[in-house]
Amino acid sequence: MLAYHQKNFLIVDDFSDFRSSVRSMLRELGVKDIDTADTGEQALRMCAQKRYDFILQDYHLGDGKKNGQQVLEDLMVDKLISHESVFVMVTAETSQAMVLSALEHEPDAYLTKPFNRLGLAQRLDRLVQRKNLLKPIMQALDRGKPTEVLAACAALCKQDPRFTPLCLKYRADALRDLNQHEALEKFLNAILADRPLPWAYAMLGRLLFKRGQVKHAQGLYETALKAFPMMPALYDGLADVLVAQGDAKRAQSVLEEAVRLSPLAVRRQSQLGKLALANEDFETSSRAYRNAVAQGQQSRFKDPESNLGLAQALISKGSERGLDTRTRLEINNALGLVAKENPGDQSLQVRARLMKATSLLINDAETAEKLTEQAMARLDGMEQFMSAEAALLVAKQLQQLGQAEAGASMLKNCAEIYGDDPVVMQGIAKLTDDPAILNAGNAAADLNRQGVRAYKAGGLTEARELFRGALLLQPKNISIALNMAQSLLHGTDPKADAPLFDECRACLKMVGMIPESDARYPRYQKLRSKAFDQ
Incomplete structure (x- = not known):
């Protein structure tokens, strides 16, 4: 049995009765060092000041607050948790969407309420045994040394070949981090020839796609999904491949399936919104972007592009008579957040004003004109580069708002910055036939x-x-x-x-x-x- 008196624990749950209950269980196991938190924000502050051996994290911490998945994201990205630590996601909810969303971020374990002391102890003992076995690998991961990870894996497998399956993903991740692409491809193919594993399919698919082997990647993903139809990451990979091949319609369908399986991923919802918008499926686009905005409020993956995308989808969905009051209010709220939360980003300030002006063009031309003037004043003195996609949309909006000269200037600037990209030049060609712009580069x-x-x-x-x-x-x-x-x-x-x-x-x-x-x-x-x- 684990020497619990030497370990420290953090219990994160918004219900005091549950925190007290788990603390009592741990006391009975001999744990002396136990801290508690009732919000994800508090837990992150505590983890920034103290390293915990165990974190028992409730998934749902109340509406409008960080959930357990978002806490785990922050802990991992900000390196506030050691690889030697044990992170257990705890929840009373067992829906497929919730479980898949939680497991996508790979906690050490997933524990369903209610549970008793014996069940908790058995689960923790198994987790610690595994961590202790892999300790040299965990320490190398904490140091960020992929070469040391490979050496630790080799030593463990030499010590006992039965440990080889435990080391597979660590070895693959290390090869990826070392950019040893050929060795990684060979290693992953060997794994899949021996035993199909979903993570190996996903990693090999990404590698093939990155190396330009798009058709090969597509076939791999399609094979993988037949064996593992419940793996959202495989749908993500296939969607990227299909987009690269120009099959945006099927890519959207594939991504919709991923969202159905695991709907609580902010970036996946945003990507679906973007794809659907390009496919002129404004209903799906607005719904996906709406979800991305709502889910992103407490997430480190919160992105103003989701708000701008939502506004664009709602505007595009409008009728020739303009937008109804409810839609205008939603657009105003989405764009208001962009302007409020990004005061120093001139590009976003310009884009939010132009987007709002476009939404008011039919219903309130006077306000639209004022907003356009404000945006153009900011645009004149802006040194920041917009992305090609944003620049093309701004140029189009300026044209719609009667500012043809400013629109042409934006296109000229876009051609200078991104003119070596044929896709960008195709986008520019849809907005102008001016040879001075199209042939300048x-x-x-x-x-x-x-x-x-x-x-x-x-x-x-x-x-x-x-x-x-x-x-x-x-x-x-x-x-x-x-x-x-x-x-x-x-x-x-x-x-x-x-x-x-x-x-x-x-x-x-x-x-x-x-x-x-x-x-x-x-x-x-x-x-x-x-x-x-x-």
């Missing part, structure tokens, strides 16, 4: 392609000259600027080649307002770190 894109070829062939000097020429034409283009920065940093000594480092820094400053949502943002951060931390 052709020469720069051609120079950029030549620069990439020269760089890969080892012609560093030639590559730099080509990138410089491209930047003269489009100084805000993110891809060209990052390519230029990388070429300048390649083989450069910060002391001997100070002018090249200065040029690199100037390049990165030029695109320093890249949105964090941009897929290239991690690359920008990595290059910036190399350029400025010298």
Whole structure:
């Protein structure tokens, strides 16, 4: 039996009687160090100050408050809980949607109320036995050292081959974190050849998709779902693959099934809303975004894009006579939160005002005009880059609001920043036929392609000259600027080649307002770190 007197516990539940009951059970087991919390926020504050061996976390802590799933998300992302700790999700609810939503975030165990002291002790003993067995792996995970994780797994499997199945996912995660993609693919295929495991299917599917093997990934996901139809993550992966292949209709259907199985995931609801909006299924879109907004209130995955998406879906669903009072009120509330909660984000302030102006265009043209003027005043002095998707929507709204010149200016700016992306240029072409906008980036894109070829062939000097020429034409283009920065940093000594480092820094400053949502943002951060931390 576990030496409970040496362990500390945190009980999180909004009912004092339950906290007292569990505390009594633990006292009878010999536990001396027991803390309690009645809200998720209190639990997080306590975990920031003290490391707990065990956390018994109730799932539902009251309406309008963080639930157990959201507490676990925060603990993991903010690293407030050790991998050696035991986190047990406790709930009286046993619905499929609740259980799947809770299990998606992989607590150590899921415990259903009511339970007695014997049942609690048996469950805790089994969990601790497993954690103790895997202790070297847990400690390596806490240190964030994937190489040490692999070594600990190898040592444990050598000690006793029966432990090999316990180490599979830890080994796969470590290979992923080390970017050893070929080794990971081989390892996952070996696992699936021996025994189909849902997490292995999901990880291999993501890897194949990332490496551009889209059709292979689709077939894998479809095979996996036949064996594991209750795994929402597999539906998520298949939906991403289908979107990449241009099959947005089927992708929406797949994601709807994932939401049906596990509806309490904020990002999944938001993704469904986005897909349905693109498919002009405004009813499904507004419902999904509405859920994302409601569920996101207490979540770290709360995203103003869900509010903006909800407003856009409701506007799109409206009739030619305008929007009814109830819909206008919902739009106003959603956009009001964006403006209130993001006072320093000029992009969001502009977008919220334009969205509201668009919603009032038929019913209240005077207010719509004032809001448009406010948005344009902020837009004039804004240095922050919008995402391509947001910029295209803003351009479209400006056109709808009678601001054709401002709309054209937005499209021109979007083409300069993102013009190397053919999907973005297709979006711009839907809003304008102006050749000055549509063809402005052709020469720069051609120079950029030549620069990439020269760089890969080892012609560093030639590559730099080509990138410089491209930047003269489009100084805000993110891809060209990052390519230029990388070429300048390649083989450069910060002391001997100070002018090249200065040029690199100037390049990165030029695109320093890249949105964090941009897929290239991690690359920008990595290059910036190399350029400025010298």
